[in-house]
Amino acid sequence: MADRDGVDFPDREPLHFEREALHFHSYGRPGKIEIVASKPMATQRDLSLAYSPGVAVPVKAIAADPAAAYDYTAKGNLVAVISNGTAILGLGNLGALASKPVMEGKAVLFKRFADVDSIDIEVKTEDVDRFIEAVELLEPSFGGINLEDIAAPACFIIEQTLRERMNIPVFHDDQHGTAIITAAGVINACLLTDRKIEDIKVVVNGAGAAAIACTELIKAMGVPHGNVIMCDRSGVIYKGRPEKMDQWKSAHAVETDCRTLTEALKGADVFLGLSAAGALKPEMVKDMADKPIIFAMANPDPEISPPVCKEARPDAIIATGRSDYPNQVNNVLGFPFIFRGALDVQATRINDEMKVAAAAAIAELARQQVPEEVAAAYGGETKTFGEDYIIPAPFDPRLMEVVSAAVAKAAMDSGVAQKQIEDMDAYRQELKARLNPTTAVLTQVYDSARDNPKRVVFAEAEEEVVLRAAIQFREGGYGIPVLVGRDKKVKQGLKDMGVENPDDFEIYNSANSPLVPRMVDMLYERLQRRGYLRRDIQRMVNQDRNIFSATLLQLGEADAMITGVTRTFAQSIREVRRVLDPREEQLPFGIHVMVGQSHTTFLADTTINERPSSEALATIAEQTAAVARRLGHTPRVAFLSYSTFGNPPGKWLENIRGAVTLLDQRPPRFEYEGEMAPDVALNPALMANYPFCRLSGPANVLIMPGLQSANLSAKLLRELGGDSVIGPMLLGLEKPVQIATMSSTASELVTLAVLASAGVVS
Ligand SMILES: NC(=O)C1=CN([C@@H]2O[C@H](COP(=O)(O)OP(=O)(O)OC[C@H]3O[C@@H](n4cnc5c(N)ncnc54)[C@H](OP(=O)(O)O)[C@@H]3O)[C@@H](O)[C@H]2O)C=CC1
Numbered sequence: 001m002a003d004r005d006g007v008d009f010p011d012r013e014p015l016h017f018e019r020e021a022l023h024f025h026s027y028g029r030p031g032k033i034e035i036v037a038s039k040p041m042a043t044q045r046d047l048s049l050a051y052s053p054g055v056a057v058p059v060k061a062i063a064a065d066p067a068a069a070y071d072y073t074a075k076g077n078l079v080a081v082i083s084n085g086t087a088i089l090g091l092g093n094l095g096a097l098a099s100k101p102v103m104e105g106k107a108v109l110f111k112r113f114a115d116v117d118s119i120d121i122e123v124k125t126e127d128v129d130r131f132i133e134a135v136e137l138l139e140p141s142f143g144g145i146n147l148e149d150i151a152a153p154a155c156f157i158i159e160q161t162l163r164e165r166m167n168i169p170v171f172h173d174d175q176h177g178t179a180i181i182t183a184a185g186v187i188n189a190c191l192l193t194d195r196k197i198e199d200i201k202v203v204v205n206g207a208g209a210a211a212i213a214c215t216e217l218i219k220a221m222g223v224p225h226g227n228v229i230m231c232d233r234s235g236v237i238y239k240g241r242p243e244k245m246d247q248w249k250s251a252h253a254v255e256t257d258c259r260t261l262t263e264a265l266k267g268a269d270v271f272l273g274l275s276a277a278g279a280l281k282p283e284m285v286k287d288m289a290d291k292p293i294i295f296a297m298a299n300p301d302p303e304i305s306p307p308v309c310k311e312a313r314p315d316a317i318i319a320t321g322r323s324d325y326p327n328q329v330n331n332v333l334g335f336p337f338i339f340r341g342a343l344d345v346q347a348t349r350i351n352d353e354m355k356v357a358a359a360a361a362i363a364e365l366a367r368q369q370v371p372e373e374v375a376a377a378y379g380g381e382t383k384t385f386g387e388d389y390i391i392p393a394p395f396d397p398r399l400m401e402v403v404s405a406a407v408a409k410a411a412m413d414s415g416v417a418q419k420q421i422e423d424m425d426a427y428r429q430e431l432k433a434r435l436n437p438t439t440a441v442l443t444q445v446y447d448s449a450r451d452n453p454k455r456v457v458f459a460e461a462e463e464e465v466v467l468r469a470a471i472q473f474r475e476g477g478y479g480i481p482v483l484v485g486r487d488k489k490v491k492q493g494l495k496d497m498g499v500e501n502p503d504d505f506e507i508y509n510s511a512n513s514p515l516v517p518r519m520v521d522m523l524y525e526r527l528q529r530r531g532y533l534r535r536d537i538q539r540m541v542n543q544d545r546n547i548f549s550a551t552l553l554q555l556g557e558a559d560a561m562i563t564g565v566t567r568t569f570a571q572s573i574r575e576v577r578r579v580l581d582p583r584e585e586q587l588p589f590g591i592h593v594m595v596g597q598s599h600t601t602f603l604a605d606t607t608i609n610e611r612p613s614s615e616a617l618a619t620i621a622e623q624t625a626a627v628a629r630r631l632g633h634t635p636r637v638a639f640l641s642y643s644t645f646g647n648p649p650g651k652w653l654e655n656i657r658g659a660v661t662l663l664d665q666r667p668p669r670f671e672y673e674g675e676m677a678p679d680v681a682l683n684p685a686l687m688a689n690y691p692f693c694r695l696s697g698p699a700n701v702l703i704m705p706g707l708q709s710a711n712l713s714a715k716l717l718r719e720l721g722g723d724s725v726i727g728p729m730l731l732g733l734e735k736p737v738q739i740a741t742m743s744s745t746a747s748e749l750v751t752l753a754v755l756a757s758a759g760v761v762s
Pocket residue numbers: 086087088089090091149150151152173174175178205206207208209210211231232233234244273274275276277279297298299300320321329330331332
């Protein structure tokens with residue numbers, strides 16, 4: 001496929017991806033960001049404290065002592081992401097307004113990866129002085145300034161001046177964020193290919209913000225000046241070049257006869273691309289040294305696509321800025337954690353010591369063995385340092401602890417910290433607790449689905465939301481969607497969503513499927529003594545999508561199934577159960593997973609068993625604990641009740657107590673306790689009233705006493721609770737089937753499909 005400039009670029013996303021991207025940004029509340037109050041605003045008293053008259057008190061305190069702003073306002077955890085849109089990714093100068101999606105994106109990544117609050121600010125000027133003035137005036141509001149996507153050379157003047165004038169960290173991420181990650185990647189790629197940093201010959205393509213900063217940092221690390229050739233759109237930047245030079249390019253000009261990128265790359269060890277899509281051709285990499293190191297970091301599309309590069313140079317170590325290939329060298333690996341560390345010590349700047357500490361910490365992390373609990377977070381897969389893992393992934397849960405702690409320490413050691421952290425171990429623990437491992441694990445689950453793609457039946461493929469999910473599932477490479485519905489309707493739906501070749505999708509329709517006679521035989525055999533005539537079965541298979549789909553599973557035509565959008569849960573499960581039995585010694589039940597910024601809570605059984613026996617409760621607890629573990633959590637199971645350890649007494653406690661006794665008799669595999677009220681299970685202060693309680697912390701697996709309370713709680717939390725909800729997830733059937741809620745979004749359906757096909761729930 002050719003890109004906008006006619007460059008041949010095989011990885012260009014198809015049309016429907018572009019539609020998806022627009023849909024993603026527009027559904028619900030447009031954009032990706034909202035502001036949420038961190039204090040209650042419910043009563044008159046709350047309001048009088050939050051605003052006038054109460055607010056006058058911190059005003060006076062801050063006027064008397066500016067440092068008090070860190071105690072009484074959000075300043076200390078707030079970063080502005082500021083751009084004028086003159087170099088938006090690799091798309092060029094598209095203006096301040098068009099940069100807003102990227103800046104909102106950076107702001108949400110700050111929150112997602114490092115719990116830093118962040119807001120985007122787009123400044124409509126290309127005048128350096130006006131831009132500087134606009135940003136400088138914002139100092140009181142923020143704990144730090146992340147400059148973004150501002151083109152060179154203006155960005156150098158802007159950052160330098162703001163650093164001099166402002167007393168909070170000012171960090172141009174495209175320069176230093178990129179340089180830090182690139183440096184970490186280069187260190188590790190050199191180790192793997194047995195090169196010394198002082199010996200490598202480097203070609204840098206691009207001479208803008210990112211390229212200049214990366215070049216400066218690798219030179220500071222020991223690459224000799226004469227070993228680096230930099231190119232821009234006019235070719236090699238050689239000493240004495242007459243055209244398109246400025247002081248920043250001149251600083252990296254070298255004596256050389258090479259005039260083109262092709263010439264410069266002959267025999268080069270390393271290519272650093274910070275330029276534009278498609279700038280590196282396969283024939284160019286053929287002339288590089290053995291085991292070349294190729295970082296094609298232009299976004300959204302790299303200078304060369306990894307498959308094309310690998311074909312030309314199978315011995316290369318390849319990295320890109322994208323998350324869908326191994327080795328993502330992208331500044332997202334750095335900026336959230338660097339600012340986290342800087343904010344936590346109220347640093348006045350981000351200096352070279354802090355940058356070097358960050359680069360070293362990131363490089364070191366990739367070389368470390370992945371500890372057991374992180375391997376669980378990686379879906380059980382142990383990543384080992386090697387050509388496809390030269391750098392940790394941005395969702396590696398260790399990054400926050402390791403990089404932020406290194407940056408905070410370097411800030412204190414180099415004298416730019418206004419606040420000292422006395423106990424670094426405690427600080428590391430605090431950093432760890434700030435993040436929820438579930439999101440990292442889910443990313444890994446997605447990866448493991450990709451490594452082992454399965455066939456998943458989407459039983460209601462005539463529904464738009466289901467088709468949308470199926471397309472995402474296929475395009476994400478998570479597996480092969482098997483679509484059940486009328487061919488014509490499904491194909492039209494696919495076309496309407498921008499799919500160019502609907503025939504690429506497998507569609508099963510009971511009206512013309514050659515499998516129907518086998519399905520009928522199989523199901524009749526199963527149901528003939530349960531009151532069904534053969535013609536009843538014929539009708540069920542022909543007319544009921546859930547029965548048809550579940551039978552596809554039973555016949556081995558697919559590995560998992562997803563349904564639930566057009567029928568209630570109760571009806572869907574009834575239909576599925578006509579075809580599928582519980583797994584041996586299991587009972588079907590449901591789990592809702594509540595995912596917050598720093599916690600994940602599992603609730604079970606929220607869907608099926610009305611009054612579970614002791615035996616059933618014990619099984620539900622064991623299975624739910626296993627799911628929690630697979631999602632990266634150490635389970636702490638509480639059997640919930642209105643009563644805590646017998647108070648108040650009641651007649652409904654026996655099954656719960658029986659479950660605890662049953663678990664007592666089995667080899668202990670996880671912490672459990674009960675019966676207890678939800679507030680005791682979740683609130684450490686209340687739990688402390690029961691010193692004999694065997695839970696080592698607040699419960700994260702809540703086993704509900706019956707379906708009434710379980711289902712009500714799950715639905716109340718979904719509607720009122722504020723957490724993201726995964727589920728209900730269905731466990732215990734002989735084949736993996738997931739029954740989503742009727743209000744599911746496409747991405748919720750994809751998550752369930754991926755969880756089912758990756759074997760996290762079944
Ligand atoms: N992976 C990552 O983390 C990051 C990647 N990047 C990527 O790096 C690229 C540059 O960004 P940034 O430095 O902020 O932008 P700038 O606008 O500051 O610089 C762009 C530079 O790229 C050069 N360039 C553009 N096209 C070509 C080409 N075909 N061949 C050679 N040089 C070319 C320009 O040359 P000239 O001087 O002649 O105009 C200019 O020097 C973007 O694609 C961006 O997405 C940036 C930051 C982080």
